Amino acid sequence: MVTARPVQSQSGKETARYAEMFAALGSAARLSVLRALLRAHPGGMVVGEIQGEVGVAGSTLSHHLEKLRVEELITVERESTFLRYRANTVVLEELLGFLLAECCQGSRAVEAKGLIQICQE
Amino acid sequence: MVTARPVQSQSGKETARYAEMFAALGSAARLSVLRALLRAHPGGMVVGEIQGEVGVAGSTLSHHLEKLRVEELITVERESTFLRYRANTVVLEELLGFLLAECCQGSRAVEAKGLIQICQE
DNA sequence: TCTGTATTTCTATTATTTTAGAAGTATGGT
DNA sequence: ACCATACTTCTAAAATAATAGAAATACAGA
Numbered sequence: 001m002v003t004a005r006p007v008q009s010q011s012g013k014e015t016a017r018y019a020e021m022f023a024a025l026g027s028a029a030r031l032s033v034l035r036a037l038l039r040a041h042p043g044g045m046v047v048g049e050i051q052g053e054v055g056v057a058g059s060t061l062s063h064h065l066e067k068l069r070v071e072e073l074i075t076v077e078r079e080s081t082f083l084r085y086r087a088n089t090v091v092l093e094e095l096l097g098f099l100l101a102e103c104c105q106g107s108r109a110v111e112a113k114g115l116i117q118i119c120q121e
Numbered sequence: 122m123v124t125a126r127p128v129q130s131q132s133g134k135e136t137a138r139y140a141e142m143f144a145a146l147g148s149a150a151r152l153s154v155l156r157a158l159l160r161a162h163p164g165g166m167v168v169g170e171i172q173g174e175v176g177v178a179g180s181t182l183s184h185h186l187e188k189l190r191v192e193e194l195i196t197v198e199r200e201s202t203f204l205r206y207r208a209n210t211v212v213l214e215e216l217l218g219f220l221l222a223e224c225c226q227g228s229r230a231v232e233a234k235g236l237i238q239i240c241q242e
Numbered sequence: 243t244c245t246g247t248a249t250t251t252c253t254a255t256t257a258t259t260t261t262a263g264a265a266g267t268a269t270g271g272t
Numbered sequence: 273a274c275c276a277t278a279c280t281t282c283t284a285a286a287a288t289a290a291t292a293g294a295a296a297t298a299c300a301g302a
Contacts, residue, residue, distance in 0.1 A: 011153075011156075012149075012153075015149050015152050015153045015156065016149045018146075018152060019146065019147055019148055019149040019151070019152040020147070022143045022144075022146035022147040022152065023143075023144065023146075023147025023148070024147075025139075025140065025143035025144075025147070026140055026141070026143040026144025026145075026146070026147040027140055027144070028133075028136050028137045028140040030140070031136050031139060031140040031143065032132075032133075032136045034223075035132075035136065035223055038223050038224060038227070038228060038230050039227055039228060040228070041228040041230040042228070042230070087230055089224070089230045089231050089232075092224055092230070092231055093224070093231045093232070093235065093236065095220075096217075096220055096221065096224060096231065096236055097235070097236060097239055099216075099217055099220070100217065100236055100239045100240055101239050102155075102156055102159050103159060103210070103213055103214070103217060104239065104240045105239070105240075105242060106159070106160055107159060107160060107161070107162040107163070109159050109162040109163070109208055109210045109213070110210050110213055110214045110217065111210075111214070112237075112240030112241065114214065114218070115214065115217055115218060115221055115240065116233075116237050116240060118218055118221045118222050118225065118226070119221055119225045119226075119233030119236065119237060120233065121226060
């Protein structure tokens with residue numbers, strides 16, 4: 001018996017993918033991890049350093065890092081005993097691009113002027 | 122007896138607020154609602170129209186709309202028997218501004234060039 | 243006032259997420 | 273081989289979110 005594979009539109013897959021990314025940013029703990037990694041970019045931070053910023057049990061932090069990593073918002077690299085995490089700027093740019101396009105293209109719901117200035121400060 | 126109010130840093134409050142907003146975007150159903158409202162901007166859509174886009178039970182949709190509304194990503198207005206929802210472009214711009222600032226300011230993790238172009242297309 | 247349409251709230255169930263202690267794995271130094 | 277440090281996975285509990293049928297509310301029109 002062949003189980004029917006649920007078909008999904010292109011925009012449906014796209015939406016689902018970005019929704020997952022937003023969900024990854026949708027916890028104060030994870031968002032503050034990402035903020036810290038962005039400030040520390042491109043050097044990144046090892047877990048101990050990150051833990052200092054977030055103040056949560058090690059095992060909990062590990063789960064949060066895993067979620068961010070699965071969504072490819074961050075990368076890991078072993079450095080002897082340490083694990084060094086970094087913001088994944090390629091994917092972040094993709095996410096920003098998606099949100100900008102949705103808001104500023106087509107019906108131009110959001111005015112781009114002020115946003116562009118933020119980048120140039 | 123006066124219960125101590127838990128103190129939180131400014132950046133902590135900011136992080137928490139934006140995390141909630143990202144969480145609101147962190148479901149495929151809600152993100153597709155917002156995309157539809159952005160496409161339909163500034164006209165907005167009534168619930169029945171939105172339901173056509175998302176394909177979910179009315180009561181479920183109502184909860185999703187409530188979450189988006191509480192986070193101020195959308196607004197509602199009654200129009201006789203209908204409720205017309207619209208993307209809240211002010212708050213969306215705030216959210217975009219936050220993400221852009223985090224990514225493109227300071228360590229300049231993300232290059233602004235390509236993003237600016239998206240707005241100008 | 244009665245009826246129909248639009249939408250929300252109530253109620254309940256199931257699924258996912260968050261949390262963290264305890265135990266395990268990885269690595270480097272002695 | 274052993275130890276210490278860094279971090280993850282295991283296990284489990286509690287909290288939150290998602291889902292939707294059924295009942296309730298809001299409004300307009302006859």
